Amino acid sequence: MRVFKSVWQHYAPTPEIAWLLEQFRQMMNDCIRIGLAENVTSLKSLSLKAYRQLSRYDLASYYKLCAISAATGILRNYRKAKRKNPRVREPYARRPRLTTCYGFKVRDRELSLPIHARTHIRIPLNQHIKATLNGFTPRSVTLTEDRLFLAYTNEVQQLEPCGFIAIDRNLDNVTVAATDGTVQQHDLSEATRVKALYRDLRSHFKRNDVRIRREISGKYGQKQQDKVKQILHHASKLIVEEAKAKQYGVAMEKLTGIRKLYRRGNWQGHWYRGHMNSWSYAELQRQIEYKARWEGLPVIYVHPHGTSSRCSICGERMKPEENRTLRCPSCGYVVDRDVNAARNILAAGTLRFGVVGLTSEAMVAEPASVRQSAKSMRGS
Ligand SMILES: [Zn+2]
Numbered sequence: 515m516r517v518f519k520s521v522w523q524h525y526a527p528t529p530e531i532a533w534l535l536e537q538f539r540q541m542m543n544d545c546i547r548i549g550l551a552e553n554v555t556s557l558k559s560l561s562l563k564a565y566r567q568l569s570r571y572d573l574a575s576y577y578k579l580c581a582i583s584a585a586t587g588i589l590r591n592y593r594k595a596k597r598k599n600p601r602v603r604e605p606y607a608r609r610p611r612l613t614t615c616y617g618f619k620v621r622d623r624e625l626s627l628p629i630h631a632r633t634h635i636r637i638p639l640n641q642h643i644k645a646t647l648n649g650f651t652p653r654s655v656t657l658t659e660d661r662l663f664l665a666y667t668n669e670v671q672q673l674e675p676c677g678f679i680a681i682d683r684n685l686d687n688v689t690v691a692a693t694d695g696t697v698q699q700h701d702l703s704e705a706t707r708v709k710a711l712y713r714d715l716r717s718h719f720k721r722n723d724v725r726i727r728r729e730i731s732g733k734y735g736q737k738q739q740d741k742v743k744q745i746l747h748h749a750s751k752l753i754v755e756e757a758k759a760k761q762y763g764v765a766m767e768k769l770t771g772i773r774k775l776y777r778r779g780n781w782q783g784h785w786y787r788g789h790m791n792s793w794s795y796a797e798l799q800r801q802i803e804y805k806a807r808w809e810g811l812p813v814i815y816v817h818p819h820g821t822s823s824r825c826s827i828c829g830e831r832m833k834p835e836e837n838r839t840l841r842c843p844s845c846g847y848v849v850d851r852d853v854n855a856a857r858n859i860l861a862a863g864t865l866r867f868g869v870v871g872l873t874s875e876a877m878v879a880e881p882a883s884v885r886q887s888a889k890s891m892r893g894s
Contacts, residue, residue, distance in 0.1 A: 515672050517807045518653075520665040521646040525637050527659060534573075534629060535610035535657060538581055541568055542607045545585030550604060555593055557586045574628060576616035584613050615654040620647065625655065625662065637662060670810040675763035678814075678867070679756060680860030681802065682767070682821070682852055683795045688749055691856035693762060693864065699852070700749040705742045705794060712738040742794050743801075750801035754809065763812040765863025766799055767821060816862035826857035 527535070545564045554560050561582050568578045592605045619626045623644055627635045639662075647666060656663040677693025686703040712735075757764050803813045825832050830844035832854070841848045849857075 515670055515807075515810070517668050517670055517804070517810075518665055519668070519804060519808055520663050521643050522661050522663040523640045523643050524660055525657075525662045527657075528635070530629065530633075530635055531637070531657065532610065532659075534627070534635065535612050535659070537571055537573055538577060538612040539607050539610045541571055541573075541578060541581035542585050542588070544568065545582050546588060546605055546607070549585060549589045555586065555589050557583060560586050560589070572630075574617060574630070577612070577614060580612075580614045580616070609659060611656065611658045613654060613656040618652075618655045620652050620664070625664075627655065668808060670808065672812055673761060673763075673810045675761060675812055675867070677760065677762045678765045678860055678863045679753070679760070679762050680765040680856050680863055681753065682856040682859055683798055684852055687852065688753070688798070689850075689852040689856040690753055690756065691853060691860045692756070692760065693860065694760065697853050697856065698753075698756065700752060702745065702749060705745040708738060708741045708745070709794075743797060746794060746798045746801055750798060750805055753802055754805040754811070757806060757811050758809045763814065763863070763867065764802060764806045765814050765816055765859050765867075766802065767818040767859055768815040769796055769799065812867070814863050814867055816859055816866060821858040821862070822851065822855045824858060826854045826861065 544567060545560060548564045548567065549555065549560050552563050554563060561579070564582055564585075565578060568581070571578065588605045588607070592602070595602045614627070617628050620639070623639050625637045625639055627637070629635060643664060647664065650666040650668060652664045652666045654665045656665075679690050679692045682689045682691075683702075686701070686706055688700045688702060690698045690700070692698075754764075756762075806813050823831055825840075825842035825845060825847055826849070827847050828842060828845045830842050832840035832842050834851070835841050835848065838851050839848055840851050840854055
């Protein structure tokens with residue numbers, strides 16, 4: 515199985531690089547326009563329609579193929595978004611960027627990109643990239659105005675897990691329940707504080723000029739995302755290390771959009787807060803997924819139905835008590851709500867994967883409602 519990771523660094527574009535990125539952006543927009551006009555979304559048909567129209571660009575042909583491929587991805591996402599919201603804006607690439615999987619070379623501390631047969635752009639790579647790439651083959655390069663991304667791959671054997679860890683994410687923590695009965699919590703309150711801090715900063719810029727506001731919130735938005743991502747990287751690393759040490763797979767909830775935003779009562783009602791929370795939840799899942807796959811650990815997603823409200827022992831609907839605990843009216847089980855949710859995800863994931871040889875404790879924690887939802891998912 516081939517797995518992907520990527521690494522990035524800042525860089526300062528020269529006029530040649532800026533020119534190349536701008537050419538690529540224009541080619542992407544040409545392809546997007548053609549794709550929208552001719553209603554094509556497949557890579558093959560977009561190549562047939564668009565390739566000849568890109569002949570006016572004086573660039574190596576593989577840049578054209580990569581622009582068509584990037585446009586195909588954008589068109590596909592647009593098609594998907596439009597199904598959910600018919601009023602979504604037509605795509606248009608505003609910022610210069612370039613992605614290529616051909617033609618580039620990584621030598622020691624340098625990335626070299628051809629423009630023409632004998633002209634190459636050279637970008638120095640930092641120590642972090644060199645150390646990260648050590649031994650792996652880079653597969654693609656993405657350049658934005660100030661960042662350079664290198665994607666690299668590895669061939670791994672997927673592990674037959676002897677259990678799972680299940681992850682429940684809340685505003686301020688991640689709860690991890692494992693087949694061996696252990697529960698770990700990772701504090702994410704710092705991420706929440708960063709989000710709140712930047713929200714306050716932004717609210718000080720109350721100008722009426724939309725462009726200024728967009729620029730400011732774009733700048734702060736990027737910094738905020740970087741900081742939150744860093745905090746999440748720390749948590750996702752610890753989580754995947756635990757799974758790897760135990761040789762367990764990873765079970766997470768399938769994101770269904772709205773649910774996470776309003777799930778846990780009035781403290782989470784604000785749209786912005788919910789929106790950011792849902793973004794960072796998706797980001798955490800993304801990080802855990804690629805890190806786990808890199809280690810050959812299977813990752814599965816379970817339907818979130820009932821995971822936060824059902825008893826993880828008997829499946830009955832639970833009653834909220836003080837201090838974020840729940841009480842089951844049927845079996846009398848009193849448990850922290852996050853731990854209960856993580857155990858329900860664990861049970862659903864375990865059943866779906868059909869892991870054999872689990873501890874008896876894990877088999878006891880197999881609620882009927884989850885069994886049902888697992889069945890209905892398998893059937894669908
Ligand atoms: Zn119960």
